[in-house]
Structure formats: C-alpha cells, structure tokens
Amino acid sequence: MNLAGSLIGCGPLLRFALRRDRTMLACWIYGLLASVIGTAVSFRKLYPDAASREQLAASINDNGSLRALYGAVYDTGSIGALTAWRILGIGGLMLGLLCVLLVTRHTRAEEESGRLELLGAGAVGRGAPLAAGIGAALTASAVVGAITAAFLAGSGEQLNGSLAFGAALFGCGACFAGVAAVAAQLTETGRAANGIGGAVLGLAFLLRAAGDAAGNGGPGWLVWLSPLGWAERVRPYDENAWWLVALLLLAGAVQTGIGYWLAGRRDLGGGLLPQRPGPPAAGSTLRSALGLAWRLQRGSLIGWSVGFAIGGALLGGISKGVDQLVSSSANVEQIVQRMGGSSQVTNAYLATSMNLLAMVAAVYAVQSALRLRGEETSGRAEPVLASGVRRLAWAGGHLLHPLLGSAVLLLVGGLTAGLGAGVVFGDVPGWTGRLLVAGLVQLPAVWVFAAVTVALFGLLPQWTSAAWGVLGVLLFIAYLGPALNAGQWLLDLTPFTHIPKLPGAVFHAEPLLWLTLLSALLAGAGLAGLRRRDIG
Template sequence: MTTAAAPLSAPAARARQLAGTGPLLRLALRRDRVLIPAWVLGLGLVVTGTGSSFEALYDTAARRAALAASMNGNGSMRALYGPVFGDSVGGLIAWRMAGFGAVLAAVMSLLIVVRHTREEEETGRQELLCAAMVGRRAPLTAALLTALTANTALAVVIAGGLAGSGRPAAGSLALGLAIGGTGMLFAALAAIAAQLTESARLAKGLTGAALGLAFALRAAGDTATADGSSPLTWISPIGWSQNLRAYAGERWWLVLLFLAATALAGSVAYALTARRDLGMSFLPARPGPAAAPRSLSGPFGLAWRLQRTALGGWTLGFVCAGGLFGGIAKGAADLVGGNERTREIFARMGGQQSLTDAFLATMAGMLGMVAALYAVGAVLRLHGEETAGRAEPVLAGAVGRLRWTAGHLALAYGGSAVILAFGGLALGVSYDLSAGDPGGRTGPVLAAALAQAPAVWTLTGLAVLVFGLLPRATPAVWALVGGCLTLGWVGPSLDFPRWAMDLSPYSHLPKLPGADATAAPFLWLLALSAVFTAAGLVGVRRRDLA
C-alpha cells in the first residue's frame, strides 16, 4: 500500500527551490576568479587615483571653485559628467567618477549575470546541472549573489582606497555605495532580460540599451538644470548615483532607493523564472521559413542573419547619441572664459583648435571608443558560436574555417564603419542645425568620426588575435577595451602620463575636426590591425575547435 507524500510547507518549498545555490555560487566565483578581480581592482584604482590628479591640477581652493563654477555653468559639460555638487577634492572626484564608475559597474554586472544565467542555458550546461539536486531558482540566485559579491568588493575598494588617501570617510563610503548600488541594480535588470530573451547576446543587448537610455536621460536632465533636479535625471539610476552627493552633504536615503529598486527588479526576475521552462523565454525567436533564402547559402549570409539586429541597434544608438551631443556642442565655447585650467583640459581632450572644434573632436573620439565595443562583440560572436557547438555543424560541410571567420569579421570591420558614419553624420547635422549653419560642419565632423576607424580596427584585430591563438582567454579582450575607454575618458582631464595614454590606439590619432592630419598614424594603425588579424586567422586555421 502506498501513501501520498505530505505537501511541503512554504519554508520547505522555498528551500527546495534554492537547493544547490551554494555549489553554483562557488562554481561561478571560480569561473570568474580572473574577471571579477580585474574589474574591481581596475575600476577601483581609477576612482581612487583621480584624487592625486585633481590635487596636482587644482592645488588651491580658488582654482577648484572656479572649475566647479565653469562646469556647472555649461550645459555641454554637465551632459557629459553631470553637475559639480562640491568643490573639494572629494567633491571633484565624485563629479568625475560617480557617473562614469556607475556605467562601468553596470557593464560588469550585466556581463556576470547573463553569463551565469541565459548563457548557461543557451549552451546546454544549465540543463546538465539542473538534472541534479538543483532548485528552479538556484541558478538565478547564484548569479545575483556573484554580482553582489563583485559590487560589494568594488564598493569596499573604492571606499577604503579613498578613505585611506585622506578623504572623508562618509563621502568615500557614499561614493562606493553609489557605484556599487548602480551595478547591483543593473544586475537585477540583466536578470529580467535573461528571462525575456532566448539568447545571451540579446539579453546583454537589452540591458545595454537600458543602460544607454539611463545615460541619455541623465545627460538630457543635467543639460536642462545645474542642480540635478530635473525629472529626467531622477528617472535614471546614473542620476541617482550622482545625486547621492558624495563629499557634498550626502543623501543617504538614496541608498534605500537603490535597495528598493534592486529588490523590485529582482522580484520580477524571480517571478518570471518560475513561469517558464528551462531553455525557454518569454520572447521566443520566431520560427523561420521552411526553406532557407539564398542569402543564407554562404557564411556571410549566416553572419549577417546572426548580427543584423545588433548592428541595427548600435546604429540607432549612435544616431541618438550624435544628435544629442551635437545639439549641445554650440555652448562649449562658453565654458572656458578666462579659465586657463579648463582650456588645458579641452586641449588635451580635443586638440589645440577652437573650443567648439575641440568639443566636436572629443565627441567623435567618444563615438570611436564606444564603437570598439560593437566591433569586439561581433568578433567574440565567433567564440560564442564555437563554445556553444554551433560552429562545428557549419564547418562539417563545405565551409572552411577562414570563410566562416571572414563572414563575422566583415560585420565587425564593416559594421563599425557604418555605425561611426551614422553617428558622425548625426553629430554634424545636429550641430549645424543648432548653430543655424546647415551643412557648415557636417562634412568635417563625419570625416572625424570615420577617422576613428583605424583605432577601432586595431582593437578588433587584437580580439581576432586572442580568439585565434588564446581562445580560452578571449573574454579578457573586454578588459583591454575597457582600459582604452578608461584612458580616453578620464586620462586627458586628469593629465595621465604620456606613456600611459600611448597604450591606447586612440591617442595616436589627430584631433579632428580642425587639427592638422597626416597619413602616418592611420597607416600604422591599419598595418597593426592587419598583422593582428592575419596572426589570429593563422591560429584559427591551425588550432583545434572548442
């Protein structure tokens, strides 16, 4: 005679759904034993190292006050960095790094969460793990705890480093919590995206789009007001990070806002994961036609099919960013006045030409640096296809390795040029319309954006090199790209040494529009990109797959 099993109590049912969280967390931390420390230490050192640079550049209270007044008085600079809430060295650190650090912490967090949720399902590894004693919510919980570990470590490094260098402890803790709290909120948003989509790439894209929207809202709000009070600023989590006001009368209640928003987003992710089957999503891919079109008869057609959505999204984002920053470029010259220090910053960021051209050159450089994220992501799609086992059936037919690789590289190199062209065109047209001079600067600004392509392609070639020769280290390419972004974003204004700036290919390009340009740096970077790509293709041809 059999007896029915007694129903589980509510606590026991919840415990069963979380079974296996500990082992999965240890596995995730082991897999990320290089990635997380690299992100935490790299970003932490950048934030803590800005204090000494500000002390050297603005060594008196009067100079710091003049810088704060100049920045707050210009909508263009507020759009880039936000308003200055305090003119102490700590206040300037918070102004410079609260938004920038929050963006990088968000990128770190979304990569961690998607890697340990949707990417595991997409490759089939999660199904093997869940065949053991693993609860339904354990993988998501382990991923969020991994992100929590990384963001907590980041907050501790930032707070400890700043306090140890003599900054007030309260402001140091506030800045660490602002950056770490933003990262954790986007980790929860990435968890939602992982439930909605069927692919890790689309989950990263959706979360990245949310991050881009948050930055754009914050920029638009700070352009309108100089005190961070715009409703657009308060819609954005990046605006929350800045409005916590580290070293300038901290608003500790904003920490509770981060906690509440993270808890809400996490609850939505848990509710979604309980209502879908493993490997499925709420936005499933549409079934394809019974017969493949002729465009899919070759490796380029397949690569285009896989990457066209990403290319379209990046292009739209660049058009929006170019239009936004082109519209505020007209007020760049009002920033300087008689402030020689601010003029020096503009010269390091955008060249020695007129201040408006220097601002446009800075924006073109930013488009170039961000374009590298698209290009490297397109290259790493090769790594994803290989590790997921989808490349092997393709290569088992008449498609050779070089043809398969070339299809994706065409999208990486050509697609980066496309998004630069659209971004530069939007930047130039928007500036001309705001300045009342249609067509006056569109051509030079478009050329300035396209001039960033050799630097983008150098990093693209480096990604191909690592993929071909050191496939297991391929994800580490993101750290190299992040280092170049950091050098380009904070290096000029903080007067980093020349040898450090020269590590980035972008520092070797002329500051266009307006500066004198020769063909030499473009040719050297193109040659370097070609060498990297050729060496990587040799590695792809000779090594074993997966």
C-alpha cells in the first residue's frame, strides 16, 4: 500500500469522526478528568500531611490484595504522587478502552456497515479511515493528558511530575489504539474487534494486578508484560521515567504500523481470521424477536458477567484488610461510612463495593438499551419490523437485557464478593447470602438509567446518546460526591443515594418501589413514543 496515497482524505474523515462522536467523547473525557480532579481534591483533604500519607502507603504495600487492586504506592511526598498512584492503573485502562472503541467504530464498524466501500469509491485512500480512527483516539488521549497535567501543575504540584503523569495517560491511549488497529484487521465484525481489544485490556490488567500482588517476593516481573504496568512504573513526581512513556508510544506506533500492513493484505469487508460458517437454517430460537435479541446480546452479557465475577471476587477478597486502610484516616472512614451507610467499617466497605458494582451495571444497562438505536440506525430493524413483528415486541426483546441482564450481573458480583468475603472471614454461607441481597437491592437504581435511555429513544431518538451524559453526571455525583462533601440535595439527584446500604443498614422497601415506578413511567413513555414515530 502506497502510504501517501492511502492517506488521501484523512483530514476530512478525522474532522467528521470528532464531530460525530462529540457527545460520546465529551462524556468520556469529562468522566476521566472528573476522576483525576476529584481524586486530587479529595486526597488533599484526606491526607494533608506526610504522616497520613505514609500510613496510607503502609496500609497498601503490606497487603497483597490491595496492591493487586490499586497497585503499590511508591512515593508519598506529594498529593500529585498519590493521585498518579490511584489514577494511572484504572485511568489508563478506561482511556485504553475509549481508544479501542473509537478506532473500531471508525474502521471495522464502518466497513461492516458498507459505508467505507462508498467512501473508497471516491477520493478517499484505503488507509484514511484507520488514520482517522487513530487520530480521534490520540486526540481524546491528548486532551485528557494535557488537562490532567495542566490542572495538577496549576494546583502547585511539580511541573515535571505533572507532565510525566499526563504523558503516561496519553501513552496508554496510544498503545491500546494500536491494539485496536490490529484487531480491526483480524475480524469481520466490529463486535469481534472490540472483543479482542477488550480481552487484551483485561489481560493487561490481570498481569499488572498479579505482578503487583506478588511484589518483590514472587513473579513481580509480570508487571513488565503489561502496558498498564509500564504506565504505573513511570512513577510521576518520583522517578519520572520518561523512557517508559517512550516505550508506550513505541508499542502503539509498531502496532499501528502492523495494522496498516495487514490492511493492505486483505479484502475490503473481510478479516484475516477465518469466520465459522453458520448453520444452513435458523434455529427455533431465532423465530421470535426475543430469540433474535438474545442472539445479538448474549456475547456482551457473558463478557460482562466474567468481568463482574472477577471484580466481585477482588472486592470481597480484600474486605478483611480494608479495616487498616480505612482507619488510616478519620476522613476516609467518614466517607466510606457515608457511602456505605453503616458505622461498622467492614459493612460500610462492602456496601460501598456493592454500590460500585451497581454503577458499573448501570453502564451495561445503558449500553444494552442503546442497542435498539443501533439496530434502527444500521437499517437492521426495518426488515425485522416489515416481517410482521410488532414494534413493542421487537423493543421488548432487547429491553429484557437491561432488565434481567443487569440482575444477572449483580447476582454474579454479589455471589463472588460473598464467596471472597466468606473465605477471608470464615463464614461463606453468611456473607454470600448477605451480599447477594446487597447486590440485588441495587437493581431499581440501575433500571432508572435504562429507562432514561428508552425514554430518549422513543421520544427524542436523535438525542438517544445523551443517555451517556446523564449516566456520567449522576455516577460522578454518586462516586465522588461524598468525598467532596457535596450537599445532600445534590446527592439525592442520583438514584443510588436512595438504595438501602446493605449489609449493615436497615432495609426500607419504599425507595425501591418509587424507583421502580419511576423506571416504569419513563420506559412506558419511551415505548409509547416508539409506537407513534417513524422508524429510521
């Protein structure tokens, strides 16, 4: 492939990609930056002196489970160093996920829909869509890294450390954008490409977690097999290891180059990995709208369930060591108890953990509800509805996934968290039962976000993607509001505030009934709107 000729039209495609994704990008960037800024502000309140920061570091570094979840604390000399410790692992993971989604969306997903074939028939080079996708990912990463560095430097933190922190985040984005560039050439569908990218992200997190948990007494070298481990070892405000930032950028550049090389050696619309042929005739499960929806959404539900199983086990497994961590600061203990609704630290921590799992389940609920809009805009809904399937039956088949799928996720998360807590406390049946209930009680709050998505889809379809904005704002309030001492009126805006904080708190059914009623009214309004508007 001639490189110069293949990039013809890259500029207009990049501008179009940024314009098309402006809402989604704004929500993601806002969420990532809010996490950085909120963490820095809360740490400044929670650990104002060197002694409190040293106590926190000892609590983390002496506990292998906490190191696996958060990483080791290397430097306690500044708030910036603590913020980098807390953010680089999870922030790099989330920024990497954003880049995988962006690159896949503007390459393989566009190719799958047939739009790239139309663009290729004009004055657009073969490599321009991939360059535009990579450009969109790098732009988002650069914005996050630059604002992070500017905020911390403007807050009085060391300039070199702030720049290294922002560059490490940018490097994570660039590295995983390269992963997506290769994945997009291997498969024939956007979902499969995202699956490969997500699997690489998951493996990177597990390698980093295993290496940090082992520390110096075991296979700590596993950290060096993970790009997230490289970002962690940059150690902003301490070593400022710029060579690791360069390694992240080099990995991204090499993978992007491989992606271009592979793109020139396959047919448009095809993938390098062979596709498994389907059966000659559709099975009985595909003879209904419900069966079709299950076929389309089952892979996503299975993947999310695996993630919840791992996350629940990690959160439950570290519950016995969390007392020392929380007790390292009276302010931290107060925040955890405020979020968890219990004066007992262990119960408050586990209630907070169930709350965090529910927030993640809300992301799944919105994603699965948005599948309705995706089926409509791709043109796949119209032939289904033309076959005699009623609109409400078609929509209902897909809406069972945010309704019941989120229940499955919370059951899995509660089960594994209960098993983890039961093992460390020596009471598996007791803790498993308590945390299963604590997980399921979060369902009405999760349903509210799915119902908002359905209401937007039915009444204002062009604004359906704004559901991500609603989710991001309310999750930000629920997650960081207690740490920032937000007013109760603000905390009351998010449905998670009204959920009984189990285990430990008194159970009240009234808020669950009101949230369920609100979800039913919003979803009902959306479905009523769907019956009356044009499809497409």
